[in-house]
Amino acid sequence: MNTSALLEVRGLSGVFHHPEGDTPVLHDVSFDLPQGAITAVVGETGSGKSLTSLSILGLQPPGLATEGSIRFDGRELMGLDETGYRALRGSQIAMVFQDARASLNPVLTVGRQLRDVARLHRGLSRRDADALVEQNLARVGIPEPRRRMAQYPHQFSGGMAQRAMIVMALLCEPRLLLLDEPTTGLDVTTQADVMELIVALTREAGLTTCLVTHDLGLVGEACDRVVVMRRGRVVEQADAATFFSAPATEYARALLAANRDIDLEVPS
Amino acid sequence: MTIPVPTAPAGSASARRKAGLRRWWRHGPISARLGASLMLLLLVAAIAGQLWTPYDPHTPGVGDPFLAPDARYWFGTDQAGADVFSMTLAATATDVWLTVVAVVLAFVLGGLLGAVAGYWGGWVDWLIMRTTEILQSFPALLLAMLLVAALGNGLGNVIVVVAFVGLPGYLRLIRAEVMARRGWEFADAAIIAGNSGAGVLARHLVPNSLTPLVSYAAINAAWVAIVVSSLGFIGVGIEPGSPEWGSMIASGRDFPDEYWISLFPGVGILLLSTAFYLLGDGTVDRDER
Amino acid sequence: MTSQAKPLLTVTGLRTEFTVRSRGSRRTLRAVDGVDLVLRPGQTSAVVGESGSGKSTLARSILRLVKPAAGTVLVDGRPLSAFRRRRDIYKDIQMVFQDPRSSLDPRQRVRSILDEPMRLHLRLSPADRARRIRELLASVELDEAILERRPAALSGGQRQRVGIARALAVEPKVVILDEPTASLDASTRGVVLDLLARLQRENDIAYLLISHDLHTVRRIAHTVAVMYLGRVIETGPVTEVLRHPAHPYTQALIDAAPVAAHGGHQRTIRLTGEIPSPFDLNPGCVLASRCPLAEASCTTQQPSLVEFRTDHLAACPVTHRRPRGDLGTPH
Numbered sequence: 001m002n003t004s005a006l007l008e009v010r011g012l013s014g015v016f017h018h019p020e021g022d023t024p025v026l027h028d029v030s031f032d033l034p035q036g037a038i039t040a041v042v043g044e045t046g047s048g049k050s051l052t053s054l055s056i057l058g059l060q061p062p063g064l065a066t067e068g069s070i071r072f073d074g075r076e077l078m079g080l081d082e083t084g085y086r087a088l089r090g091s092q093i094a095m096v097f098q099d100a101r102a103s104l105n106p107v108l109t110v111g112r113q114l115r116d117v118a119r120l121h122r123g124l125s126r127r128d129a130d131a132l133v134e135q136n137l138a139r140v141g142i143p144e145p146r147r148r149m150a151q152y153p154h155q156f157s158g159g160m161a162q163r164a165m166i167v168m169a170l171l172c173e174p175r176l177l178l179l180d181e182p183t184t185g186l187d188v189t190t191q192a193d194v195m196e197l198i199v200a201l202t203r204e205a206g207l208t209t210c211l212v213t214h215d216l217g218l219v220g221e222a223c224d225r226v227v228v229m230r231r232g233r234v235v236e237q238a239d240a241a242t243f244f245s246a247p248a249t250e251y252a253r254a255l256l257a258a259n260r261d262i263d264l265e266v267p268s
Numbered sequence: 269m270t271i272p273v274p275t276a277p278a279g280s281a282s283a284r285r286k287a288g289l290r291r292w293w294r295h296g297p298i299s300a301r302l303g304a305s306l307m308l309l310l311l312v313a314a315i316a317g318q319l320w321t322p323y324d325p326h327t328p329g330v331g332d333p334f335l336a337p338d339a340r341y342w343f344g345t346d347q348a349g350a351d352v353f354s355m356t357l358a359a360t361a362t363d364v365w366l367t368v369v370a371v372v373l374a375f376v377l378g379g380l381l382g383a384v385a386g387y388w389g390g391w392v393d394w395l396i397m398r399t400t401e402i403l404q405s406f407p408a409l410l411l412a413m414l415l416v417a418a419l420g421n422g423l424g425n426v427i428v429v430v431a432f433v434g435l436p437g438y439l440r441l442i443r444a445e446v447m448a449r450r451g452w453e454f455a456d457a458a459i460i461a462g463n464s465g466a467g468v469l470a471r472h473l474v475p476n477s478l479t480p481l482v483s484y485a486a487i488n489a490a491w492v493a494i495v496v497s498s499l500g501f502i503g504v505g506i507e508p509g510s511p512e513w514g515s516m517i518a519s520g521r522d523f524p525d526e527y528w529i530s531l532f533p534g535v536g537i538l539l540l541s542t543a544f545y546l547l548g549d550g551t552v553d554r555d556e557r
Numbered sequence: 558m559t560s561q562a563k564p565l566l567t568v569t570g571l572r573t574e575f576t577v578r579s580r581g582s583r584r585t586l587r588a589v590d591g592v593d594l595v596l597r598p599g600q601t602s603a604v605v606g607e608s609g610s611g612k613s614t615l616a617r618s619i620l621r622l623v624k625p626a627a628g629t630v631l632v633d634g635r636p637l638s639a640f641r642r643r644r645d646i647y648k649d650i651q652m653v654f655q656d657p658r659s660s661l662d663p664r665q666r667v668r669s670i671l672d673e674p675m676r677l678h679l680r681l682s683p684a685d686r687a688r689r690i691r692e693l694l695a696s697v698e699l700d701e702a703i704l705e706r707r708p709a710a711l712s713g714g715q716r717q718r719v720g721i722a723r724a725l726a727v728e729p730k731v732v733i734l735d736e737p738t739a740s741l742d743a744s745t746r747g748v749v750l751d752l753l754a755r756l757q758r759e760n761d762i763a764y765l766l767i768s769h770d771l772h773t774v775r776r777i778a779h780t781v782a783v784m785y786l787g788r789v790i791e792t793g794p795v796t797e798v799l800r801h802p803a804h805p806y807t808q809a810l811i812d813a814a815p816v817a818a819h820g821g822h823q824r825t826i827r828l829t830g831e832i833p834s835p836f837d838l839n840p841g842c843v844l845a846s847r848c849p850l851a852e853a854s855c856t857t858q859q860p861s862l863v864e865f866r867t868d869h870l871a872a873c874p875v876t877h878r879r880p881r882g883d884l885g886t887p888h
Contacts, residue, residue, distance in 0.1 A: 044742035045713065143830065157831055187607035188769055189828055192813035214742065217815020244819040254744050256817050453660035456622055460647045461723065462677030471673075472662050 005032035006176055006208040007056065012068035014051055014060070014232070026051060026066065026232045033176065038202060038209040040219040040240075042255070043229035052229070053178050053212045057095060058085035072176070091121060094169035098181040100161035104153040110164050111149025114171065121172045136167045140197055159190035163197065170201060177202060180212045195222055216255050220244055228252050300550020303486075306543035314364045317357035325350065325358035325511050334526050344528035346519065356532045359511035363540060366427060366496045371489045373431035378438025379474070379481060385439070386446030387469045393443075400436045408433050412495055416504045426505040430495055434488050441484055445477035486548025490541035497537050513537050563634065565763040566596035566619070566650070566731045571628035573611075573618045577836075586835045588614040589625070590787035594765070596731060599757060601764040603778035603795065605771065605810065609832055611787040612767050616733050619765070620652060633730055648678045651729040655736035657716035661708040667719055668704040671726055678727045693722040696759075697752060714745040718752070725756060735767045750776050771814045775799060780868075783807045786835055786843040789862065793869030803871035805848050826850075842872070850875050 014026035026048045033039050043049040055066050058080060070077045072093070080088075089095070097103050105113060111133060118129035130149070137145035140163040153161060162182060169177055182198065183191040199222050202209045211223060219226060219240070226243040228236040228251065236249045247253050293301065323330040328348035335345040343352035385396040403411070415429040449455060450473065458468045499505035500514025513533035520529030573589040589611045596602050606612040618625040621643050630637045632649045640646045651674075654660030661670060671690045675681055681689065694701055697718040708716055717737065724732050737753065738746040754777050757764060766778050774781055775795060782792040783806065791804040802808045805826050812824035828847040839845060845855040852875055862870040863877055871877070 044744060160831070188771075188815075189607065189809055189813040191815070192824065215815055216743065216817040220816060220818045240819050244817070251744075257747070453654045453656060454662045456617075457652075457654060457660045457720075457723075458662070458673075459622065459644070460620065460652050461674040462644050462647055462727075463673075464642075464644060467677075472665075475664050476662065 004035055006035045006073060007033040007210075008069070008071045009052070009056070010069040010071070012052065012055060012066060012070065014048070014055065014064050014066040016063050017065060018063065024232065025064070026055075029068070029229070029232070029234050031227045031234055031237055033208055033210050034225065035208055036206050037224040038199065038211060038222055039225040039227060040211045040213060040223040041227045041229060042213060042216055042219055044214055044255075046231060047229040048232040049212050049214075049229045050180060053095075053180055053210065056178065056210075057089055057093060058082075090117075090172045090174065092174055093176040093178060094172050094174035095178040095180065096162070096165050096169050096182050098184050100165040101153050101156065101158065103165055104156075104161060106153050109150055109152055110156060110161075111151075114149070114164065114168055117168050118171045132171070133167070136171065137164070140164075140167055140201070141193070157190075158186050159194060162186065162194055166194075166198065166201065170205070175208060177207050177209045178212070179209065181214070182211070183218065184213075184215075191218075198222065228255070297550045299546045303543050303546025303548075303550055306539060307547060310360060310364055310540055310543060313357060314361040317360045321351075321354035321357050323351035323354045325354040330354075334523070336526075337528050343532045344526070346529045347523060347526075352516075352528055352532055355511050355516060356513070356536055359513050359516060359533060360536060362423075362506065362510065362512050363493060363496060363536065366423065366430070367489055367493045367540065367544075370427045370430040370434065370492050370496070371485055373427065374434040374488065374492075375438055375481065375485050377431065378435040379442050379478075381435075382439035382442035383446050383469055383474050383477070386443035387450060387465065387473060389447075396439070397443075400439055403433075404436050409495060409498060412499065413502065413504060416499060421505055423506060426496065426499060430492050430499075433495070434492060437484060437488055438481060441481055442474070442477050445480060446473050449473050449476055483548045486544045489544035490548070493537060493540045493544065497533075562597045562599075564595045564597050564631075565633055566594065566765065567629075567631040567634075568592060568594040568619060569629045569631075571615065571618055571630065572626045573614050573623055574626045584836050587787050588835070589618055591628070592782075592784075592787075592789055594782065596763040596765055598730075598761045598763055600780070601757065601766055601778040603766040603768055603774040603781040604784055605768055605774055605781055606784035607769055607810075607832070609786065609835065610784040612769075612784050613735065614787075615784070616652070616735055616765065616767050620650065620733065621646065644677070647674075647729075648727055649729055650731040650733070651724040651727065652733040652735060653717075653720050653724045653737045656740045657708065657713070657720040658740065660720060661716060663708055666705055666707055667711075670708075670719060670723055674723060674726045689726070693726055696725070696756065697722045713741050714749060717741060717745075717749055721749075721753065721756070725760070725762075728760070729762065731763045731765065733765045733767065736769070737766070738773055739768075739770070746773075747776075753777060771799065771811060783810065786832070786838065788843055788872070790844070790873070791871040792862065793866075793871075797866065797869050801866075801869075803865045803869065803876050804844075804873045805850050805876070806844050807871070 009032070010030050012026055012029040013024070016023040016025055029048070029052055031039075031041075041049045041052065051060070051064065054060055056070055056077070058077065060066055066078070068078065072088070077088070104110065111130070114133040115126065115129045118124055118132050119126065122129070122132075124132060133149060134145045137148060142148050142160055142163055148156075148160070156164065179198065183194050186194060195218055198209070211219065213219060223240050226236075226238060226240055227234055228249070230251055236243070236247065236252050238248065243252070244256070247256055328350045330351050331341055331345045331349050333345060333347050333349040335341050337344040341351055341353065343356060346352055346355075381396055385393040412429050412433045415432070416425060419425040419429065446469070454472060455468055458472045463471060496505070497512070497514030497517070500512040501518040503515065503518065506512045506515065513536045516533040517530045520526065523529055571589055571592045572587060575586045575588055577584050577586060592615055594602060604612045604615060614623065617623045619630055621637060632646065637646050668690065671693055672686055675686045675689060690704070691701060694704070699715060699718050699722070703711060703715065708719070711719065717740070721737075734753065738749055741749060750773065753764070756762065764777070766774065768774055778795050780793065781795045781798050782789045783798070783804065784790070785806050791798060791802065791807045798807060799811060802811060806828070808826040809828050812826055826849060829849070830847050833846050839856045841854070841856040841858050842848070842851070842860050845851045848855070855875065860872040860874050862872045863874075864870050865877065
């Protein structure tokens with residue numbers, strides 16, 4: 001496995017401008033997303049983890065001024081114009097958001113939306129695109145994919161919609177997959193299934209993946225590297241094995257403790 | 269052990285409100301500031317018009333008829349030789365007062381009925397909504413004219429009719445707001461805190477549903493100002509002879525060359541509706557939290 | 558295990574139905590289908606389930622925010638139906654809501670939020686109420702400076718403390734905790750749970766904890782009932798149920814719970830498919846369509862709760878036949 005970084009974030013700072021003054025929200029954020037690995041960016045509310053991931057795609061909210069460097073495959077992304085980002089989004093870097101049903105267009109069938117992506121990104125015929133979509137939906141565990149393709153987003157459960165979004169992201173064959181809280185709001189059993197699916201698919205495709213989450217519990221099962229953010233700063237980054245066995249900071253220890261009140265796996 | 273009873277610092281609430289107003293003035297949208305200034309100007313004019321006018325607005329022949337505006341008669345004189353400036357100023361109070369009272373009445377009644385319909389639903393809602401729909405199926409201005417004609421002239425009747433015709437807008441708005449919030453957790457929390465249904469509605473749901481209503485009121489007031497003067501224009505409503513912008517415009521319509529007889533009361537209507545409109549626009553942007 | 562003190566809350570055969578009209582036909586959905594619960598002073602009983610399990614409807618039915626179709630609820634031995642007005646029951650039974658952002662009136666200041674239940678439920682003078690507000694703040698470890706603030710000006714943890722203080726203001730006997738930490742960050746979560754546990758010890762309150770999160774349940778509950786599609790499918794002491802789950806669904810929940818450790822853990826039971834529509838349930842076990850252990854009889858006969866060990870009941874005849882109720886998969 002190539003261990004060089006596909007994405008390098010260096011000295012990323014962000015400031016919100018408002019009439020009453022400026023609020024700094026990101027301070028000198030630096031981390032790498034190693035090629036082919038799953039990296040988790042973990043933080044609580046206000047840690048800046050989501051702003052960081054949005055900045056990678058050039059989707060900063062209005063009023064946020066960022067500076068620093070974000071290099072994707074050696075190419076500087078900061079200062080890229082909208083056309084440049086558009087060429088990147090989807091085909092090079094795909095993103096899956098928290099609320100899948102809100103990310104889907106409610107007036108088009110799920111099949112239509114997936115087919116459009118397949119045709120746009122792969123130049124397939126309508127028939128071939130449909131076949132590919134069906135095959136991929138089956139692969140992510142959606143039963144009766146043909147029937148499901150004719151349905152609208154509101155007829156999908158949260159878990160199924162999230163699976164469909166993952167299919168959409170993968171249809172673009174991106175090099176980097178950003179997942180922003182992909183399982184928040186899903187039921188526990190569904191959440192576990194979706195996480196397993198994400199891990200299996202990204203490993204299979206050798207995808208470089210960035211998992212943005214508040215839930216350290218998810219991270220343990222999935223990732224290779226952990227980046228912990230707090231109040232706009234990276235406070236710790238390490239290999240997953242090292243992080244979970246010997247977290248370096250007090251904050252990381254507290255976060256881990258909150259998720260370890262119970263050892264559910266009690267040997268009987 | 270004695271425990272000092274904490275008392276709220278006197279005037280803290282009003283002080284807070286004052287500070288809030290100041291902040292709103294400083295950071296609020298320009299449209300609201302403009303609307304508020306205009307409104308203030310009109311209120312000053314309304315009060316001034318009751319205390320002092322250059323000439324008696326009710327007396328014809330203070331000058332020659334059809335004098336163009338000049339230094340003596342700022343807005344000129346009408347066909348009877350009455351001073352248009354004095355009449356316009358005196359009429360400000362009537363139009364502003366009518367508009368404000370009608371709007372407040374529509375706001376309170378519509379708000380009350382709409383809140384009740386939205387909270388209790390069922391047949392109460394059905395009855396209120398069907399009645400509203402019947403009301404709204406008539407063109408509003410026509411309905412107002414018919415009702416005033418039926419009830420007879422008079423300031424009170426105009427207010428009641430205009431309020432009645434404007435009421436469905438408030439009713440529908442607050443009904444939708446209350447219905448949406450009825451399912452919110454704080455409505456359940458209010459029940460568990462010991463409120464009766466009316467308590468939940470009055471203490472929690474209605475106060476949280478008023479913001480869009482306030483904005484609507486300002487926009488509705490612009491409409492009311494025009495309806496009031498329209499009624500005056502066609503000669504129903506206010507007793508003839510009492511100064512009112514609409515009836516002043518009407519009296520000038522036969523004299524197209526003497527534009528000033530209609531123009532200045534027309535500007536009054538425009539200013540009043542604009543003031544309310546800008547205020548409404550400003551409150552939409554206003555962040556309550 | 559359970560103390561034999563007089564129960565503060567007894568729920569028997571509670572059933573809540575919703576009627577949905579679609580295409581002219583009326584269909585009835587049993588959101589809560591015959592649930593029994595007993596809650597004793599100083600004890601916490603948890604109700605665990607995923608969305609659609611009916612756990613929230615159960616809480617709302619106990620509080621009469623929705624009207625149950627059948628069953629009785631006794632608070633301190635007194636049936637809720639004996640209360641003259643619905644609002645009088647909230648003197649004894651209170652609730653902490655899931656999301657304090659939406660359960661606190663955004664226009665009310667903290668002082669008024671805390672004062673309201675006392676003003677409406679208790680006959681206290683304004684001075685007594687003011688004193689009690691300060692006691693409440695101290696007990697939930699909040700500073701008096703926040704009294705004049707509105708909810709939006711508070712942090713998530715502060716807001717939930719206000720929600721807890723509001724519930725405790727009338728000194729209730731029973732408090733329903735509806736996902737009390739679901740909206741909080743991980744680092745705040747533990748502190749709030751510790752606070753709840755301390756307040757329980759100090760006031761001998763009985764908690765009914767509604768949660769989907771086994772970490773929370775394990776941390777503060779004494780007994781647990783697992784719900785799936787409106788029915789309790791397993792119940793017993795928390796440690797017992799979590800260590801030796803006797804129902805495949807409970808095992809699946811435990812397997813799916815995120816664990817902050819590298820590599821996670823093995824899943825012994827994997828449910829297939831989606832939760833079935835509550836309208837077309839088969840007459841048998843509610844889990845049968847997704848259960849890897851299901852047998853032919855599971856789809857026809859509705860299993861009832863059977864005792865596996867002392868106080869530990871589960872509704873699964875398949876595991877019951879196995880020695881020690883084993884789920885048949887090695888740990």
